[in-house]
Amino acid sequence: MGGKQAMARIHMPGVDPGFAALGDAPDLTPDFADKPALKALIATDHPLHNLLLHRFLSAYRGNRRADKSVVLKSFPVVVEDFSYYERLPKAGKKVMMAGASALRVRTRLTRKLNEKKAIGQIVKTTDQARAKGGVHIPGTGAGQARKLRDLPFLIETRNFYNFYHFTTESLIYLQMYLDHGLTGEIHFLTGGKTEVKGYLVQAVRDFYPEIADRVTWHNGGAEFPHAIVPFNSNHLYHACTPDILPDIEEPAGFVGVATGDLRPASTDNYKAIYRHSRDEYIDRHRNAALQHAACENPLTRIYVARKPGDTVKERAIEGEEKLVEMLQRHGFQTVHFEDMPPREQAGLCNGAEIMVSAHGAGFANMLYASPGSHFIELSHLQTARHRFDDFNMHAAASGTNYIRFFVDHSDSGGEVDAQDVPQMSSENHVGLCLSEAAILRLEGYIDTLAHPGRYRSFTRRLKASVDRNEDQKAMQMIRRNDLYARTCVNTCIIGGEINERWQNQQGAMDFYRRAASLAPYRQDVWARIIRLAEAQGLDKELAEATEASRKYRPFRWMRWARDPGGGIRFLKG
Structure with missing residues (x-):
């Protein structure tokens, strides 16, 4: 693939044809909100893991900190010649980064083209757009928007089984559909082949009952000559000039970053913005979902356990019986999210003062927590290295205190070096091991909260x-x-x-x-x-x-x- 041909693969909103905001041209000015309250306790008995976790937290704290969370605007856009194959959304045969899952699209490109070439494409394309005065997103106009609102509404989904990804990246945009008075069919698209899990279907019914009958689920590829898709302005920041999308470095309080430093579309810059930002529809979905949340038996202190099954075997919690005994002494009751519809999970989390659970997709429900509550995630070094930022935006939107409680890997006996920490991509998510000392440490912490x-x-x-x-x-x-x-x-x-x-x-x-x-x-x-x-x-x-x-x-x-x-x-x- 030659350089010119490779460059043509990236779709540039406002530059390439067949792309317009539904209605008037959007105001891209972001909002700024309180950042999440993140805490950690390190209770691992493994000497090296203990030291590595201290290093990790220090590095995280010092790496491009920000004083505020950037709340980025999202809006529906009308696209022509839309296709979705190999998990890549395209408009006019050019890869388009839209919605909350565009970081995954970047990752997919790097695998297809090799990282240097893919990132080089993105950086060069966005730099050229800025050099020409930045992208200007056209609007269809209000009159035309009324005629187009019955077009299919397409939402990319990572897969049809992960509750975290579905809630965070896909479900939230049903609120956009309602906000803009859309009336067309709603299509969730994924490149996977698995059938949709019932709890995802139920989440749509629970939180968006008035439009649930308009939803269909598509595996594999899809093509639409005209459609509406959700678009997040995160992907525009690198291609815009400050008069179109204002600089975020100073108002967000990024540490060690000067105004304009985050404009180039490098992976480091993209991740820095991702780490300290969220889609406005995270908040809008939270507010709407809580109107439907309900819990027949509200509890203030809960331990969320996993029901027996293959996932539990992979993510075993050694010492769980003693953990539950300790929590029961402090008024905790054990629940299983698998037994609850999503709206009841949301209601339970909204009423909880303290929740304890192992890292997992269920923490997406932290989005519905009440401000000032405490959500304690049982975690370890592998999770810190590979999945640390997953739920930060949920904590920021809800105002809860998000505490990581680090313990040992279930198979971390003996002296190992840093290279022996299991890779999630090849060895999956390993289980947890809570020693008696770790459980005692957790008990002391819970006592100060309770x-x-x-x-x-x-x-x-x-x-x-x-x-x-x-x-x-x-x-x-x-x-x-x-x-x-x-x-x-x-x-x-x-x-x-x-x-x-x-x-x-x-x-x-x-x-x-x-x-x-x-x-x-x-x-x-x-x-x-x-x-x-x-x-x-x-x-x-x-x-x-x-x-x-x-x-x-x-x-x-x-x-x-x-x-x-x-x-x-x-x-x-």
Whole structure:
């Protein structure tokens, strides 16, 4: 394939013919909203995974942060000569990136053409458009729009079984259909061959009952001479000048990025925008769906488990029985989303104060959560590396607190290096392993969420006793509150200090070791361990503590980013 021929494959809205916004030309000015409140607790027992997760969070926090979420406009467009084959939507035989799934289209292109050639095509095409004054999206005009609104409405779908992708990338556009008074048939398109799962059909019926009978589902290829498709302005940013689509770098507060830096359509720039943005129809769908959400038995604390089956075998949770026992002590009830229609899942999540579950498609329901609630995702290093951003936009739209609780892989025994973390593409999503220590850590965190007043009262009374030099009373409080003594860093430090004053170096060392396991980024804790190890002539422990202090020194910022239960706020909403 020659260079000129390759360049012609990318469809450029506003430049190529056969493309117009339904109605008047759209206003592309984005909105800016609060970013998601993201936290993490690292409770893995695997030493290397523990260190790698600390590195991961630090890198994530420092990599092109933004102070706001960019809410990008979407609108229906009329296209001519539309085709959909090999998972590539085309207009006039040119690849078109439209809707919420265009990142996948970019990925598909890189596989077909090789990455360098595909990205080179996209960058060059968009750069040329900007150099010529940027793309101007024409409109059909209001009068013509009334005549065209009965055209087929086409929505790309990754597959007909994944609830997350369907909710996030496809279902949301049924609200666009209603907003613009469309009347034509609705076609969900996928390149896969699997039959549509009943829960996706039910999601359409639950949230959009008035138009559910207009929906059809298409496997494989499809062609339409004229159609309406949803279009997200994310894909226009790189081809537009600021007078058409304003710069987002400064109003969004991107760190280390100057105005205009994100205009070139490189993969890094595209992902930076994707990470800190969402389609406006995420929010519009949430608002509409909650009008239909219902829950016969509302619960405030829920654990969402998976029903037995092949997926559960692949994603087994070792230690789940003990986890459930612990959660039940704190008023949690176990539910299975598989037993609930989508509108009941939405209603349940909207009423929940705390939800705990393993990473999975069910977290798409976090979109319906209430502001200020807490959704705790049981996760591990593999998920962090491959699926970390999946649900951030859902947390941002709902205003919930999204907490990753990192534990071990179900098969992570022994010493492994970074290269041994399973690849999701070839080894699938591996299961979780919750040790007794991890479950205890989670219990301590949940206690601070469920009973914040009790925790604050304990820490206040403990500090007051120490300030009054009432060490005996303070130690009695620590012993009576074993959960805090084993899961609260500051309580462990106070216990160590009291034992030092009592000249019980072994007791002090035990408390400090526990504190270091909870917060290895605390340099003051390692300093205490090093000092006691030197005093006791513990050469091996001295060397290990010195090395650990060095390794975790780059993460000192976490000490000042902790919530009361020890969750690290690596992205604060």
